Amino acid sequence: MNHVTKLAFSGGIRSFTSSLIWPYIGFGLYKYLGLSLVQVSQFYLTQLLISSIAYVIGGYLTDYLGRRLVMTLATSLSSLVLTLAFFLNTAGVIGMVLLQSGFSSIYAVANMASVGDMGGNFKQLVRSFSVIRVGINAGWAIGPAIGGLLLGDIGFKPLLLLGGVLSVVAIPFVYSLPDHKGRVRFFLPNRKFAMFLIPTLLTFTVMGQLGFPLVTYYSGLGIAVWQVGLLYAVNGGLIILLQRWIGERVSGNYRTWISVGMLMYSLSYGLVSLVSNVWEALLDVVGITLAEMIVSPLSQSISTSLAESETRGTYSGIYGLVSSMGRTLGSSMSAFLLTRGGEVTWSSVGGVGAVSAILYLALI
Known part of the structure; x- marks a missing residue:
């Protein structure tokens, strides 16, 4: 093995x-x-x-x-x-x-x-x-x-x-x-890595919607909790079946593909406000999952490739910190905007995804 x-x-x-x-x-x-x-x-x-x-x-x-x-x-x-x-x-x-x-x-x-x-x-x-x-x-x-x-x-x-x-x-x-050690050093990350973290924060703000925000919104539409659970099972099942195949095909022009993935996120979350039943929700979750399968491995790979080898662990920690902050920001943003109407919430999420796509093209 x-x-x-x-x-x-x-x-x-x-x-x-x-x-x-x-x-x-x-x-x-x-x-x-x-x-x-x-x-x-x-x-x-x-x-x-x-x-x-x-x-x-x-x-x-x-x-x-x-x-x-x-x-x-x-x-x-x-x-x-x-x-x-x-x-x-x-x-x-x-x-x-x-x-x-x-x-x-x-x-x-x-x-x-x-x-x-x-x-x-x-x-x-x-x-x-x-x-x-x-x-x-x-x-x-x-x-x-x-x-x-x-x-x-x-x-x-x-x-x-x-x-x-x-x-x-x-x-x-x-x-x-196998084991590997680096060198402990307090530092600021290199410029390319720091620039990459800007759209990364927005990326995980969008990715943070696949949890509390979607459950809350779908429940408000009258979709049963067990049906929402099936949607998450579809998400996991598609990743098991297709992740390796998609990963092979998006690793070439990663700058373009991660932007395409964020645009898919933008479209899929922007359409959530049009969902009215579990079948429409299922189609939208498929779109969200396809975006996830493109963006997630590319984001981790770009982060790893930009890290300095001697302090790769520290770089990974910084990436983890930013991704955690983004997920929490996303959930908090949606919790706030849900009180002002679902359409505003999901169009805002879609807008964040589009901005992230543009920044990847501009900054990487």
Whole structure:
């Protein structure tokens, strides 16, 4: 089993155990542990802060300790804190879940740096990130469905315990990876990388809509929650089937293709306001997924190729920080605009995607 396949397997196992839990964290805290909606909102804000700090710290640790050790420690500690959460009171559960979020962010940084260490040309980078995305989305395709069923049967804290125990399976895959260390250095990223981050922030602002904003909007249209769940299953299934094929074909002229992908995002989200039933929603989600399969591996590959090899972990941490900020900005923007009419919301999202496409052409 080669390096990329091991990363895909470990990513699939981790995404499966995470997706058992994370789609239902807010609901579990509210319904099972008695937090108010305001407290749940505060939880998500705290989680954003911890994840942002973890991306930066993870970048430096990845260069100092090496990719393999950081991924092994992050996976092991994620498993440990979720297991401990089962035995603690409400405050302890919140603390452990927040820690698990931080460890997952650190893992993501080391994972991305590890792909860059393999060397090769840009096409090989896109191919590697496409394979890893297939593994991750295989986990996400089945995790939420199983987690939703188990939540009603066994409850919230036992579900955390199950996620903690199952995530141990990923440790042998991670520990068998080749290792690489960088050089710890406090610095400003190079100019090309910094310019790339400008449209990247807008890109993840758009990508952040595939979650709370779409669920909220579709539910308001009368589309059942289980039908929305099927839409996400279609998203994951298409990525499993087509990601590698699309990745091979967009890796040539990456500057043009990432702009085309953002224009597809712009059109697909701009049309959300015209959706009136689940079948129209399904067609729109297909468009969103096609855009995702173009943009996501290209974005990761461009970031990796622009990073300096000696500090690749730190660069990956900065990229993770910006992507996290963009996703949160996107969700917050839509939550605000939804109160002013869905048409305004989705045309605004489409506009952000179009601006991002133009900036990729202008700045890369």
